[in-house]
Amino acid sequence: MRYLPKSDSERQVMLCEIGAKSTDDLFATIPAEYRLKGDLNIPRAYAESEIVQFFRQRATESAQGYATFLGAGAYSHYRPVTIDALVSRGEFFTAYTPYQPEIAQGTLQAIFEFQTMICELTGMDVANASMYDGSTGAAEALMMAARITGRHKSVIATSVHPEYREVITTYARYQGMPVSTVGYLKNGRVDLEALDKAIDNETAGVLIQSPNFFGTIEDVTAVGDIVHKKGALLIVSIAEAVSLGIVKPPAAADIVSMEAQSFGVPLGYGGPYCGVIATREKFVRQIPGRLVGETRDRNGKRGFVLTLSTREQHIRREKATSNICTNQALVALMCGIFMTVYGREGLKELARHNLAKADYALCEFKRSGAKVLFEGAPRFNEFVIQTRTDPYTINDKLLGEKIIGGFPLKKFYPELANASLWCCTETTSKASIDAAAKEVAL
Amino acid sequence: MAYPADYKYTKEHEWLKVEGNTGTIGITDHAQESLGDIVFVELPKVGTEIIAGKTFGTVESVKAVSDLFAPVTGTVTEINEALNTAPEQVNKDAHAAWMIKVELKDPSEANQLLSVGDYEKFVAEEGGH
């Protein structure tokens, strides 16, 4: 076996040293009746060349070379080649969690920079080292709000990603956390009147998403006023991180729960992605997950360590802020490199390109006769149209042109028949927008 | 460090000083010594009722968390805010760095706690393990 660095004679020498007659001796502690008598029923070992061939074949069966208008929580942005060049360094990807800081300063400093950049972009004071993804991060943010307020109820806007809401329902079920929802208005924004009614003095946290699942940017300040008046906390989920380049950060939020996939993380059929929770300094002891902090060594030299670990499961066990252990460190590193490549000016320009492409598509679709839903509030790079034809039919036609059309909303919003959610990023070409505009006219 | 003779003690290493109806509570020098550098003290809000034998807060070092157990029952009237920014005071002088003051429900409850002699003996025995 090519990954195993031993010859049979070396194995014999080692067995002899231990005082074992055979390998079987080493497994004698397992009762014989449970030990496998034969081989596992899995295919034979493959050569490296065969493995590459196998996966190349699978890749050709997976929408290789299509243009896409899908967003809906996973965004197709260009990934600068520096990202893979750097995260492919074994020093990064074959290292463990930086529990021994003297030999893990690379990972620690990179995470400290990631935390800082997330703070700069979200306007929050502190950010953690990452969560699994945006959906579990949102669930954990609501649980965090419950710990801070000592209250137990949650209110969620239905314009939050439907799969985030499903995950929250799963997480909340046995935590004594009743979850209620509030709907959206004709302009796609949260129904503020309904929200006002939904919050009571037992509400711990209110979760909205901005830009929301329909691509509409929420009036976070107005939502914040209502939420804070009742003593609850406002959690803002950001699923399309690139929006922060051009949309004001949610200053009224108490907790920001982000999905940073847009920052240089491959779509990868849904994961791994990179959740992150950011919050106010006063709430830092209730944040879940790892945190990196700056300190000094014995000679006064700057260095970084994992800190405030007493919140975490390996110390506080059943009283921990979360059971999270493994996070998404390498993916956070990708995000950090992406944010560095684009930086202060580039993120703005990148976001403007997204805004321009989506605006162009929206105008073209409208001109072709599609009805644009949720007019009257600003959007970033996604919008909803309603067509005379079933969107699945439209998408079938577009597939023939190697274009993946918008996301049909009926599955999650039965009331939005024939509506679909379209996303344009900097990678969407005018040609594919023009091609799609022809089909949505049907 | 000497244990004040006018304090009462628990086997969980808290001390209690009674003045009239008011009890002042902290942790002992032995407790701070075994915890190491204290980095955070989490205390209840004023007005909270604490119950003898139950936890009322936590004290944290870099890699450990310890529950704080109430020596007596009562209502919290004051907390030592200084510990928020300077938890190291507990390491420097555990018997002066009080944590909470409570209005005692029953001042005679204190009689069931350990005297200084009993506590010193208890610590010596525990340390001999």
Next chain:
Amino acid sequence: MNGNEKIRKATTHISQNEVLIFERSSAGKKAYMLPPLDVPDVDPAKLLGELAREDLGHMPEVSEIEIIRHYTRLSTWNYAVDHGMYPLGSCTMKYNARVNETVARLPGLAEAHPYQPERISQGALLIMKLLSEQLLEITGMDAITLQPAAGAHGELTGILMVRACLESRGNPRKKILIPDSAHGTNPATAAMVGYSVENLKSNAAGMVDIPSLEAQVNEDVAALMLTNPNTLGVFEREIHKIAEILHRKGALLYMDGANMNALVGKVRPGDFGADVMHLNLHKTFSTPHGGGGPGSGPVACKKILDPFLPAPVIVTKADGTLGFEYNRPQSIGRVRMFYGNFGMHVRALAYIMANGPDGLRQTTEDAVLNANYVRKGLEDAYELPYKTPTMHEVVFSDRRQTAKGIKTGDIAKRLIDYGFHPYTVSFPLVVPGALMIEPTESESKASLDLFIEAMKDIAEEVEQNPEIILEAPHNTRISRLDETTAARKPILRWKPQS
């Protein structure tokens, strides 16, 4: 004298200094260029109104060469499996094959959108299906989900399934039993599912104490969460009896699969009575740890728990194509958006393919052989609190060294000078001052010999020159850091000096 003359594995060399990226920033520097817009440009203020953002604060402005140097320099400050032995107990720091990285980055897989139509996702679905089938064969279980993102997330999924199953029988019950040797994630998970935690004592052999278990299992117990082999590296010999005791009282056996590297190809949890378990693809199946993540924590279970698996599950449809089934009325629901950490599924399947049945078995045998070889090599120098046979990891205690004022954490720091990553320090909690060593199969005899020699040298230094250990590490870029101040006065982000 710093004792370096004895050190054979490593030599100090120059490493580059590097500031924080923000300290390299200067207005106007760029590392990007966007293509010309092929649609009309827009005025953000017009489209977004008051919500338009003008300023991105202190986001860095640097050039490409600076970025390459910045992260390359940082990378050289890390120790990694690619450098050498990384014997962290319970973490299974094995070799991460490069072909796994290559195939995970193939454009058709890396660029697949999770909502693209199933009929143009057959390749990705087949990968998930094959991995599912092979993990079921390896574990001896009946059904599986790949959705959980990490081990602890798998635990959450599994215990939610236990709860849903018991609820369907009429009583979710109140508590979860957890041995004192368990990972912290176990009790934290139980609490997230609304269960209280009851501690289960180990016996003198480091195994579950059967009489205590019998006494503690009653109608209130939902499940026992058991790591097997446990964190002492000891196989629970009476596992079948443990399962029987639980099942008799209507409770379930959850197996934490963190230590599956000791079992693959030799014995299957499904055969010895486990009802539900998670796997850590980033441990046993060689997906890289990445400095803390991502991981992947599939959950496999017996038939009785199948209806409760998270939705969706992969199915073969009437027309023979693969797809997702969402209609699962008894499902616990989703635990993560989309389908899990697919990129890790690709890598794990590539690992299994590279090994085949023979390779997987040999891998397990080598992992166990290596741990026993280390045990034999060090048992004269360090105290072995449990003499029970060792599987894939061995736990020593620092009792002899403590007499000289040296603790496990100090020995770990000195090991860094010798060019090794330390073992797991102070865990499991059942061993005071634990040194938990898991060499994995990826170490040659020569590297194990070097490690044993280093550990013995340190044991000698404890006697001769304890100061050198207390001040270790000596050869790293930075010395021991002030973690106390870091926690008392947390600085969690960079700020410009005003």
